[in-house]
Amino acid sequence: MPKNKFGIYIANYGISNDPQDYIDLAILGENNGWDGFFLWDHVFLSSNKTQPFLDPWIILSAVAVKTKRIKLGTTVTPLARRRPWIIAKQVSTLDHLSKGRMILGVGLGIDLDFSNFGENTDLLIRSEKLDESLHILKGLWANKPFTFKGKHFNIKEVEFFPKPFQDKIPIWVGGTWPIKKPFQRAAQYDGVFPLKAGEEESLSPNDYREIIKYIKQYRSSVDSYDIIKSIYTTGIKKEDEWINDYLNIGITWFVEAIWPGRDSSLDNIKKIISRGPPPIK
16 A cells, blocks of 8 residues: 655645745745645635735745655646636646646635636536636647637647646546535546535545545546545644544545644744654554
């Protein structure tokens, strides 16, 4: 069974006005044994007009230059509010800049990231745009002449150079369990990042067993397929032992969630990251 990996899963808002702080946190993560640094991708979510929102793509570009080993990505980017050909070029460029460490997380996003800017919030339309965008990304990254005619996007014959650094950029698809459609979509790609629908509590080990069972219905194997679990640890061994309940059931990545609602002063975040991934049996 492959080694479990541990990542930092951090909000791109409400933590700092200074992008350099995020870059420093990523470097700190690499130096303290973390395997990944993943930024949320939001634009504006609240009525707090002074809450800082920073662009994850620009931060990740700087992180790519300042680190050597740690995986990088977004969790998750709502492709329905992006132009897929722009994302294709941004991700491919980041993949070269990081020498093949890029992972793209995608999903439907949340209403406020759309409604605040007059964009369509209809879930069906967002779902259609997400599926078309994913098809376009794969087509443009293939380094062959590509055309596309869909309901929302149309592309005349183009060929994108250079191809990504990796032979295949991993795509993780987010979804809320037990809503099934996102998990059918996720099964077609390289990983799934599940959240609990309608509840704040974490997905249980049995939830993950059911998710993996469901994913297996839509793909021939889950070998080399990523299953991601968001975690919140204290750094106290006894209090964090619950993580062991999630081992050996197929989860490949555990990502430490850091967001403004947590005690998210920079000093505290540095302490969380400096203690390294939680110990496991």
